[in-house]
Amino acid sequence: MTRLVALIILAGLAPVSAQDIYDLLLRGGHVLDPKNKRNEQLDIAIVGERVKKIGRGIAAAHARRVVDVSGLYVTPGLIDIHTHFDAQGAPLSLNPDHNALRNGVTTAVDAGSSGWKNFEQFKTRVIDHSKTRILAFLNIVGAGMFGSEVEDDIDEMDPEAAARVVRKYPEAIVGIKTAHFQPATWEAVDRAVKAAGLSKTIVMVDFHPKPGRGYRELVLQHMRPGDIHTHFYGRLTPQLDEQKKVQDYMWEARKRGVLFDVGHGSGSLWFRIAVPAIKQGFLPDTISTDIHKDSIMLPRATMTNVMSKFLAMGLTLEQVIERSTAGPARAIRRPELGSLEEGGVADLAVLEIRKGEFAFLDSGHGKLTTDRELRCVLTVRNGEVVWDSEGLSLTDWKHAGPYSNFK
Amino acid sequence: MRLFALLAFILIEGAAQTKYDLLLKRGHVIDPANGIDTVRDVAIAGGKIARVAAEIPAGEARKVIDADGLYVTPGLIDLHAHVYGYSGSLFPDDTALIAGTTTVVDAGGAGWRSFDDMYERIIKPSRTRVLSLINIVGHGMIGQKYEDDVGDMEPEKTAAKIREHRQHIVGIKVAHFGGQGWVAIDRAISAGKLSNVPVMIDDKIFTNTGRTTREKLLDKMRPGDMHTHMYNDRQLEVINRFSGNLEPYMMEARKRGVLFDLGHGGGSFLWPVAKKAMEQGFPPDTISTDLHSSSIMIPESDMPNCISKLMNLGMTLQDGILRSTVNPAKAIRRFPELGTLGEGQVADIAVLRLRTGVFAFKDAWQKKLLGTKKLENVMTIRAGKLVYDVEGRGFPEWTTAGDYEVIP
Numbered sequence: 001m002t003r004l005v006a007l008i009i010l011a012g013l014a015p016v017s018a019q020d021i022y023d024l025l026l027r028g029g030h031v032l033d034p035k036n037k038r039n040e041q042l043d044i045a046i047v048g049e050r051v052k053k054i055g056r057g058i059a060a061a062h063a064r065r066v067v068d069v070s071g072l073y074v075t076p077g078l079i080d081i082h083t084h085f086d087a088q089g090a091p092l093s094l095n096p097d098h099n100a101l102r103n104g105v106t107t108a109v110d111a112g113s114s115g116w117k118n119f120e121q122f123k124t125r126v127i128d129h130s131k132t133r134i135l136a137f138l139n140i141v142g143a144g145m146f147g148s149e150v151e152d153d154i155d156e157m158d159p160e161a162a163a164r165v166v167r168k169y170p171e172a173i174v175g176i177k178t179a180h181f182q183p184a185t186w187e188a189v190d191r192a193v194k195a196a197g198l199s200k201t202i203v204m205v206d207f208h209p210k211p212g213r214g215y216r217e218l219v220l221q222h223m224r225p226g227d228i229h230t231h232f233y234g235r236l237t238p239q240l241d242e243q244k245k246v247q248d249y250m251w252e253a254r255k256r257g258v259l260f261d262v263g264h265g266s267g268s269l270w271f272r273i274a275v276p277a278i279k280q281g282f283l284p285d286t287i288s289t290d291i292h293k294d295s296i297m298l299p300r301a302t303m304t305n306v307m308s309k310f311l312a313m314g315l316t317l318e319q320v321i322e323r324s325t326a327g328p329a330r331a332i333r334r335p336e337l338g339s340l341e342e343g344g345v346a347d348l349a350v351l352e353i354r355k356g357e358f359a360f361l362d363s364g365h366g367k368l369t370t371d372r373e374l375r376c377v378l379t380v381r382n383g384e385v386v387w388d389s390e391g392l393s394l395t396d397w398k399h400a401g402p403y404s405n406f407k
Numbered sequence: 408m409r410l411f412a413l414l415a416f417i418l419i420e421g422a423a424q425t426k427y428d429l430l431l432k433r434g435h436v437i438d439p440a441n442g443i444d445t446v447r448d449v450a451i452a453g454g455k456i457a458r459v460a461a462e463i464p465a466g467e468a469r470k471v472i473d474a475d476g477l478y479v480t481p482g483l484i485d486l487h488a489h490v491y492g493y494s495g496s497l498f499p500d501d502t503a504l505i506a507g508t509t510t511v512v513d514a515g516g517a518g519w520r521s522f523d524d525m526y527e528r529i530i531k532p533s534r535t536r537v538l539s540l541i542n543i544v545g546h547g548m549i550g551q552k553y554e555d556d557v558g559d560m561e562p563e564k565t566a567a568k569i570r571e572h573r574q575h576i577v578g579i580k581v582a583h584f585g586g587q588g589w590v591a592i593d594r595a596i597s598a599g600k601l602s603n604v605p606v607m608i609d610d611k612i613f614t615n616t617g618r619t620t621r622e623k624l625l626d627k628m629r630p631g632d633m634h635t636h637m638y639n640d641r642q643l644e645v646i647n648r649f650s651g652n653l654e655p656y657m658m659e660a661r662k663r664g665v666l667f668d669l670g671h672g673g674g675s676f677l678w679p680v681a682k683k684a685m686e687q688g689f690p691p692d693t694i695s696t697d698l699h700s701s702s703i704m705i706p707e708s709d710m711p712n713c714i715s716k717l718m719n720l721g722m723t724l725q726d727g728i729l730r731s732t733v734n735p736a737k738a739i740r741r742f743p744e745l746g747t748l749g750e751g752q753v754a755d756i757a758v759l760r761l762r763t764g765v766f767a768f769k770d771a772w773q774k775k776l777l778g779t780k781k782l783e784n785v786m787t788i789r790a791g792k793l794v795y796d797v798e799g800r801g802f803p804e805w806t807t808a809g810d811y812e813v814i815p
Contacts, residue, residue: 087498091532094501098703271805296501297534297795359799365814366805388705391767391775397678400774403640 023047023383024393025063028070029350034322035076035329035339044074046346049383054342067385067393069350072377075321076339077106077347079328080303082204082230082263082288085134086113088125090145092292099291100132101386103303104349104376107133107337109328111204111230111263111290112177115139116158116165119173127172131381133347135332137177137204138162140192151180157191163198174332175228179206184213189222196227202333204228204261208236215239216249225257228331230288232260233277234268234363244276251282259331262310264301264363265290269309271362278313286331287323299361304351304374309360312370317353320374350378350392427452427468428791434474434758438481439729440747449479451754454791459748472793472801474758477785480728481746482509482755483710484735487607487635487670487695490537491525492516492547495699499535502698505795506709507757507784510745511535512735514607514635514670514697515542515580519561519568522576530575534789536755538739539572540580540607541565543595554583560594566601577739578633582609587617592627599632605738607633607668620644621656630664633738636675637667637691638684646683653687661689666738671708672697676716676771685720693735694727705773711759711782716768719778724761727782758786 022045031042031054043058044051060066083105085096090113100108114122119138127134140157143150150156166173176196181188189205196203205223209215215238219229232239239250254260262269262284277283287306295301307320315323329338336344351374358373379387388394427450436447436459448463449456465471485503488511489496496516503511517525522541530537542548545559553559569576579602581595592608599606610623624634637645647654661667669676669691684690694713702708714727722730736746743749748756759782766781787795796802802814 095497095700097700098497099501101704272810293498293500297505298793300797361796361799361802362805363813364805364808364811365799365802366808366811367799367802368805369799386704388769389707389767391769391777394705394767394769394773394775397770397774397776400772403677403679403772403774 020045020047020052020062022052022063023065024380024385025058025060025066026069026074026348026350027058027060027066028068029072029074031074031340032318032321033076033340034318035326038340039318044340044348046380046383049346051340051342051344051346054340065393067378069378069392073317073351073353075349075351076325077379077381078104078303078324078349079107079109079338080105080288080291081109081286081328081332082111082261082290083108084113084290084292085110086122086126086144089114089118089122092145092294094291094293094296096126096130096132096134099296099302101379101381102376104351104379105132105303106347106349106379106381107135109174109332110134110136112137112139112179113145115142115144115156116162117142118144119165119169123169123172131386134172135174136172137175138166138173140176140178140188140195145179148180148182152182154187154191157188159191159195159198162195166195166199166201173201174334175202175204177204177206182208184210186213186222189218193222193224193227202226202228204230206230206263209238219253219258220249220256223258226259228259228261228286230261230263231265231268231290232284233262233270233274235270235273239277240273246277246280246282259285261286262288262306263290264288264295264299264306265292266294266299267363269299269306269363271313271366271368275313278315283315283319284323286328287320288328298365299363304376305360308358308372308374309368311372311374312360312368346380346383348380349376351375352377425469427457428470429788429793430463430465430468430471431474431479431756431758432465432471434477434479436479436748437725437728438748439725440733440743441749443748444725449748449756451788451791454754456748456750456752456754458750470801478724478759478761480757480759481732481748482787482789483507483731483757484510484512484746485696485698485710486512486633486668486693486735486738487514487697488512489514489516489697489699491529492521492549493699495701497698497700497703499529499533499537502703502709504535504787504789505784506711507759507787508710509536509755509757509787509789510538512538512540512577512739514540515548515582518542518545518547518559519564520545521547522568522572526572526575534794539576540578541569541576543579543581543591543598548582551583551585555585557586557590560591562594562598562601565598569602569604576604577741578604579606580609581606583611585611589618589627592623596627596629596632599629605631605633607635609635609670624656624660624665625663628660628665631666633666633668633693635668635670635695636672636697637669638677638681639675640677640680645689646680651683653684653689657689666692668693669695669713670697671695671702671706671713672699672771673701673706674771676708678770678774678776682720685717685722690717690722690726691730693738694730695735702771706769706771711784712768715778715780715782718780718782719768719776724782754788754791756788757784759783760785
């Protein structure tokens with residue numbers, strides 16, 4: 001009798017949250033969430049645009065849509081911090097959604113395609129219409145990436161004006177970009193750093209060393225802790241000595257807090273540089289694509305392909321995911337991104353490791369043959385399934401009921 | 408004398424070595440125009456198909472690619488794509504070229520007022536061959552308000568623009584007209600007559616338009632004109648909704664020479680419609696994607712997927728290739744200059760893999776059909792140049808390549 005009473009009382013006290021109805025339940029996947037040290041089989045329940053619950057054995061009966069993702073990895077939506085998606089403006093830019101979301105990228109950071117003069121156009125024409133979350137490094141060059149004539153013109157580089165635009169759009173702009181500057185002076189880097197200082201943000205630097213403008217000075221003196229050197233496995237960067245040993249100043253710069261980003265692109269991932277650097281333990285802080293009209297073709301610089309290249313070069317899957325989620329979120333100072341949190345925005349990638357024989361090209365089209373390939377089979381952005389290559393979340397047409405007015 | 412012979416030998420050898428730029432070895436060639444459906448070597452020189460034969464020595468080419476186990480076909484031709492003007496339009500190289508599509512026909516993005524801009528911004532800089540079905544609306548496909556404006560449908564001006572750009576404009580598009588009656592279609596056909604090109608029609612047939620599909624197909628359209636979105640539901644043009652039977656006027660129109668184009672897109676490839684039509688012997692004359700920012704996502708309406716979807720409804724691979732190469736080339740009157748691997752023709756080539764397994768194919772309304780065959784593009788050659796190579800077949804291992812620059 002007492003037991004029965006206790007049972008009744010307990011039932012009455014059951015928390016309301018136990019009655020949650022989920023919109024979407026990803027069931028049976030192996031969750032890899034480096035920031036929260038999750039590396040095990042867990043279910044993820046989503047309500048609206050948010051993750052509601054992460055746990056074991058969440059009841060399928062409580063979800064409107066259940067997706068069996070067993071045998072697959074579930075990760076935070078990938079973050080690519082070096083992209084070119086000003087598709088209505090800069091000549092090399094691509095359209096974001098199919099290039100990002102189909103590869104598990106839910107947050108793409110445009111790396112300076114637009115500058116302080118034309119960022120607003122980029123925002124109204126592209127950012128505001130994209131399903132992908134698009135953030136930006138604002139080019140210190142007012143006109144953005146519109147060719148060497150403007151990109152070499154220091155009169156285009158106005159730190160005050162750039163900082164004003166950053167402060168006006170703090171939601172979208174994460175820092176300042178400097179790139180492609182050919183004259184052998186420090187003007188571009190220093191003005192970008194100044195603009196970042198004024199706006200309390202960071203700089204992403206694309207840098208060509210010149211006589212009198214050395215790489216060592218860049219990473220040890222001109223860049224600040226938290227600033228990002230992108231393209232660091234590139235041929236123009238003296239990251240290795242003649243014996244292919246990682247230069248001391250690379251380690252020193254890393255200790256100072258300078259971050260090193262892949263930025264694959266057409267010219268910045270060479271196996272003969274990256275492989276020895278990785279063997280010596282000099283891994284990238286962030287894995288990114290520098291995806292644009294050229295790099296997407298032969299070297300195939302899509303996010304999952306670039307990640308596959310790093311798997312093939314010896315990084316563990318955990319290291320690759322960390323450098324594509326929590327790492328970049330930390331780098332761009334958006335701690336709310338890059339991890340899976342109950343109550344957090346439901347941006348997720350479901351990834352498959354395919355086994356077989358695969359080969360990937362570097363920027364010089366040398367190939368690396370390997371036995372694993374990472375691919376994205378399903379992407380959730382803001383709680384919505386936006387990509388589903390295997391139809392895991394979809395109904396078979398024979399069970400789909402009437403097709404509108406077609407019988 | 409011996410020295411001379413040696414020199415001559417070296418010269419001949421040298422010449423032999425540079426005879427071809429690129430050689431695809433041991434691929435299964437499907438070239439419907441030339442009746443080839445077997446393993447063949449394909450040699451390329453100067454951007455053109457130089458030779459197709461059972462055995463071409465590897466030593467005669469600067470670069471040799473092993474295509475064993477793969478299908479080698481003419482570059483696919485997408486008769487209905489969107490690369491300009493339309494709000495969902497995509498760039499062609501990262502959407503078509505990677506899928507083995509070497510020629511896209513933009514279906515009405517530009518009108519006579521905007522074609523020059525399309526030429527500068529899309530046609531000229533793209534590696535993909537971009538052709539245009541020019542919109543009868545002068546402003547092009549930039550929204551309903553414009554597309555309903557009969558005043559901007561000018562056959563003379565449209566025909567004049569076509570005559571000016573014969574090389575790039577292959578026909579006329581009329582689409583999305585929401586008004587009453589036949590005026591939009593009549594003007595498009597009138598422009599087609601003035602410039603002697605075909606018209607592609609995407610027409611909303613609803614009860615309140617005063618138009619019927621039957622009349623459109625049998626009285627309005629000319630032989631060679633193209634009816635796109637043939638497997639749509641909104642218009643119920645193919646299958647009678649009560650009997651489930653193919654409408655007799657479809658066959659009659661086909662007999663007249665009206666062409667039926669797939670135009671998959673976001674609303675025009677639906678399993679119940681396509682399956683019933685295929686079962687009753689009504690495949691598309693031309694397979695096309697209507698690829699845009701929505702249809703490229705979950706429905707994945709790129710060319711190899713469209714062919715795969717039809718294969719899983721009973722079409723053979725060979726027939727799928729015919730309807731993606733020869734047929735569209737003929738529809739736009741560019742055959743045999745496009746759509747074949749004939750010797751002397753431009754070397755636009757797709758190298759495809761037919762995978763077996765269990766795959767999900769998704770229709771325009773995101774309903775899936777599980778199938779066992781899937782065609783995927785592995786490599787694309789455009790005008791003799793290797794532009795896409797997802798398996799790195801055309802390139803050396805980095806460990807043996809030395810201190811390489813960018814390997815061509």
